[in-house]
Amino acid sequence: MxxxxxxxxxxxxxxxxxxxxxxxxxxxxxxxxxxxxxxxxxxxxxxxxxxxxxxxxxxxxxxxxxxxxxxxxxxxxxxxxxxxxxxxxxxxxxxxxxxxxxxxxxxxxxxxxxxxxxxxxxxxxxxxxxxxxxxxxxxxxxxxxxxxxxxWPDQPLAPAAPFTVQALEFAGEPHADKRARLANALTADAAVLTQPDSIAWLLNIRGSDIERNPVPQSFAILYASGKVDLFAGAGKAESIRDHLGTDIGLHAIDQFETALGQISGMVQIDPKSCPEHIATTLQNAGASVKHAPDPCLLPKAIKNPTEIAGAKAAHHRDGLAMVRFLAWLDAQAPKGHLTEIDVVTALEGFRAQTNALRDISFETICGAGPNGAIVHYRVSADTNRAVKSGELLLVDSGGQYIDGTTDITRTVIIGTPTEDHRQCYTRVLQGVIAISRIRFPKGVGGQHLDALARAPLWLAGQDYDHGTGHGVGSYLSVHEGPQGISRRSDVALAAGMILSNEPGYYREGAFGIRIENLIVTVPAPALAGADARDMLAFDTLTYVPFDRRLIDVALLSDAERDWIDQYHRQTIGLLASDLDEATRSWLTAACAPL
The missing domain is CATH 3.40.350.10 (Creatinase/prolidase N-terminal domain)
Known part of the structure; x- marks a missing residue:
């Protein structure tokens, strides 16, 4: 793979x-x-x-x-x-x-x-x-x-793989109900859908047109009646015709522009994602164009109970694969023969051994030493670096499973860390903890929470140049909007949204640190008191040990130390019984109380 x-x-x-x-x-x-x-x-x-x-x-x-x-x-x-x-x-x-x-x-x-x-x-x-x-x-x-x-003389051909059905046992809601729900909320006669993950969610279908992302490249028109016209490349959707049913018209993709010119009444487009060509075609045809967000965005982001249960199941098997990988890494790295490519190959092998992996969810990021400072580094034969003692190793990876999408980053030390390593790592971990523990009022967006993850780094004059968290799909795109945790994310967080929690710190030419868990937004447990408001909180989906060798306990508050110990106890409780004895022993040591 x-x-x-x-x-x-x-x-x-x-x-x-x-x-x-x-x-x-x-x-x-x-x-x-x-x-x-x-x-x-x-x-x-x-x-x-x-x-x-x-x-x-x-x-x-x-x-x-x-x-x-x-x-x-x-x-x-x-x-x-x-x-x-x-x-x-x-x-x-x-x-x-x-x-x-x-x-x-x-x-x-x-x-x-x-x-x-x-x-x-x-x-x-x-x-x-x-x-x-x-x-x-x-x-x-x-x-x-x-x-x-x-x-471009040898430009590749357009993707041609057939679409597949996302079964109701994983989608959690029939596409007829989704179409009716969204159609009832439309304030236009039709909405043009241009984003494949929106179409995938709405119609409970998937594809393989984009590597690592199971999306079906297509266009669609959702009408106020609840009916849909789907436009796809030749041969791509014929195998799912029975699943689509009679209320979904199937058309060749080259008929899409003609169909745009025939829509009557008011047509809704999302100007942030709708290509200029489509907007111009509608205007030239005399349509009344309304600008509004893609109607699938928020419903897709708010996962239903079936999707959340699937995410937990996916994270359980993915957590087992990650623990087996980390135990292997701990045993092999000190021998001094590993390279970044060896590490990536091994990790993808452990995921494949679950016998449930559909694909990895993005190209694995594995940066040893200074390569870890390249935020979205991808190892190649030319850049492949040895995993050396005394250096940090950053591994950001994920899996696509039929019931959920995972994304996890762990940074580990090979050999003995420096005090600088430990202090920087601990500040990043404090950011993870701050997001994990927070309660916040309904209506709050990710831009209000972003600073919580950065505060420990800011106090030391440090920061990172990426958002703290992105939305994650349900066997869909590993990066999913509209929600996020960043300075620019003003979308109100809602129960059911899955996000990443991934602060970091990067020192060019030296090392990179990132720690990432996925979290799901939930109603916060009620507090006593007449003034207590209904609030939201985050439940953690990812349970894989942090590297205790890199934690500077002196920098932690009592509450932070207790959170780490509780997290590690939960990790043992969730995973240990499904591991072989040797890996279970490694996990127990890795999760020992601070």
Whole structure:
């Protein structure tokens, strides 16, 4: 199952590809062309066919974009990728810190008014283009065919795998009930659905179009009647026709634009995720377009009891695999023969041994020593580093199971830690504990909680450049909106939402630390007192030991120490009986009271 990751473009290939794109831009009288990491569904992950940013620049991160001008090509990346981008792109590309530097501001600094900025309208949301147009008055934003496709001679074909059914025993609600529930809440005659995970949830189907994410690439129109038209590639949905039933029309994907022009009345789109091309097609057809959030987003995020039970079952088997892996690592790493690839291969093997693994939920991140400071590091044959004594090893991984999606990070020490290691690790762990223990009023969003995880690091002058938590799907995308725990997440948290809890600390050239559990939002236990309000809290789904060797007990409060001990007691109680004697002995030692 393990695959070494390599960008499609090596640094030496970047210059000729960039030159070819600039030549085509000159032929088309285009002064700038935007190359996002996106597809027509505006998802985080893309199929090989849509990996245009990686093909052109070599940058393989999960977020970013390139803006190519005649004399400069900026690669816009956030704080997670500022180390990685320097290793992956040729010096003909200029890294740009984003979002600190916004695209429009950069264009204003580099292009005169009247310049033509080309873009593929399938790869940019309606909101994105509207915002650019507002800020770039006096410039021409020109929708065009994709110029990268025109110079990519061996571009892969579109995904063609058939869709599958997500059985009711795992989905927890028939798709007829979901369609009726959402249709009743519509304030338009129809809603255009463009995000595959929304369509997957609504219709209780899955796919394999995006590696590691069981989503079915497709478009759909949900009508106020509860009926749906589904548009998919040839042969992809025929096998699920009986499951779909008579209220769901099945159509070829090339009929989608025609159908958009035939919708009568008011049509709802989510401008944050709907491609500009769809919005323009509707407007040109005379439709009355209403902007509103994707109607599937919140219902999908709020897991039903069946989905939560499935998540717990998935985390139980995944926890067993992780404990077996950590016990193996503890025995093998001191021998000095392991590399990062060895570690990744072993971990994926332990997950496969559950006989329930459908896929890993993302490419395993395994960073030894300084590689751990690259937040979304992916090991390759070129970067594969030995696991050395005295260094930290960061392993972020997860599994896709039919009943749930997992995502866990553990950082461990190989050999003996330094005091610096222990203090930094403990501050990160304190952040995990703070989120795990918090009670909060209904209506609070993740932006209100984010600082709790950072406070121990802030007191030491430290921080991390990523969010504290993201939503997680139910045998769907490992990164799922709209909820999150970050400075930018204003979505009110609700019971049933599953999120990650993953503060970190990264020192470039030295080490990285991240600790991650998944948590589910629940009603908080009632407190005594007339003034006690109804509140929410988090239940932990992930039970795998923390590395006690890295915990500086002197930095912990009594409550934090008690929480860790209780967590480890629960870990033993949940997992020990399903382990062999040797692994159970390791777990007992790893979970000994502080």
């Amino acid at each position: 393990f695959q070494t990751f390599a960008a499609q473009t090596t640094p030496d290939q970047g210059p000729p590809r960039l030159a070819a794109l600039r030549a085509l831009m000159r032929d088309r009288s285009i002064d700038a062309f935007i190359v996002p990491r996106a597809d027509a569904h505006q998802g985080e992950y893309v199929a090989p066919r849509d990996a245009r940013l990686a093909w052109l620049t070599g940058f393989s991160g999960s977020a970013g974009f390139c803006v190519v001008l005649r004399d400069i090509a900026g690669v816009f990346i956030d704080g997670r990728y500022r180390v990685q981008v320097r290793a992956e792109v040729a010096d003909v590309f200029t890294p740009v810190h984003w979002p600190e530097t916004q695209l429009a501001d950069w264009v204003l600094d580099h292009l005169p008014k009247g310049a033509v900025i080309g873009f593929d309208p399938w790869l940019h949301s309606a909101a994105e283009i509207a915002q650019l147009a507002d800020k770039l008055e006096g410039y021409e934003l020109r929708a065009t065919d994709n110029l990268v496709d025109a110079i």
